[in-house]
Amino acid sequence: MAPFEGAALVGGASGAEFAVPFPVVALIASAGGINALARVLAPLPAELPAAVLVSLHQSPGSPGRLAEILARRTRMAVRIAANGDGLRPGQVLVTAPGWHLLVTSQSRIGLIKADDLPPSRPSADLLLATLAVTCGPRALAVVLTGMGHDGQAGVRAVAHCGGTVIAQDQATSQFFSMPSAAIDTEQVSQVLALDDIATAIIAHTMAATGNR
Template sequence: MSAPDPYALRFPVVALVTSAGGLDALSQVLAPLPTDLPAAVVVAQHLAPEHPSQLAAILRTRTALPVREAANGDELVPGTVLVTPAARHLLITSEARIGLLDVGNAPPYRPSADLLLATLAVTCGPRALAVVLTGKGHDAQAGIRAVSHCGGTVFAQDEASSAYFGMPGAAIDTGLVHEVLGLPDIAAAIQAHAHRAPEPAPRAAG
């Protein structure tokens, strides 16, 4: 008798995390992705908290995938991109929904890639894919440790194609990154991951 699948999310989820230089990187990653992508996508880019974000509206013009700003309680849906609002942290809850935390002007990373990735790891397990794109600092370093611990996959943008190599470099320094990729190669790698991610285990009878 097979054990029940322990993870709330039963399809792949791709978390794109970035900071400085992220708009161009996100645009290049999302543009080639097809509308039938069998994975949900969540975007977290460090944003100034004092102004509403236009990130979702901009990305919507650069990909065929539906893109919208995440709202508290949203479901994750394959083939849909949810963008973290400014001045919020985004979590993946135990019910496999979006949880938003109002944080205003503190702490310094808004939204926190570490918080997003850690909660994604325990909810999605081996179906989680963390993609660390250009950015300053070292946010995501702890989060990818969680993703790796729970059996997920980590990609990082290479130095040559990064506007800022702080975040990808810190990720690579953990020794837990599965692939270091040039920006033009990331979309294809995401598609390949989405199609080979583990299927749900059969539920136990009774």
């Protein structure tokens, strides 16, 4: 797949059939992810014409300070996602510990309780699959450092619906299992160093909204 091939479909017939009318970026991570997420979000402009969803594997009993940490590192508005929240450009919604985050056909957030059994918590696969079917070519999945293979099925879903996938490279990943699993699907458009990902996100969202 050529870089940003999915974004080129926005505005065409294949984009009109999807529920969410603007770009949505999903940042998924596990081990080593707090630093990676902060470094991706830091350069993004407050007026980014896309909604951003953050999913980091956490124990359900963790204190849930991720939104607070990330808010100090970005100009975008950051808060914990609540059930029924509407998606809007320029906003970062962070998945709370103990919940899986879904994107619904009403362009809203759906939260379902995570239990003590697999899948990973929160599940990147569940997030990306629902992102794919609601956003289509407007979806951008970014797979960052982490252990395991959560997100691999979701990456296939995003690509199937015309979206775009970026993975962090091995040299800058603290743990490469999750990015590697995404790359193994052969559906990743770009494999980038951590500090190059924000530029790619901006380019994708500008192209997706016709602002090149």
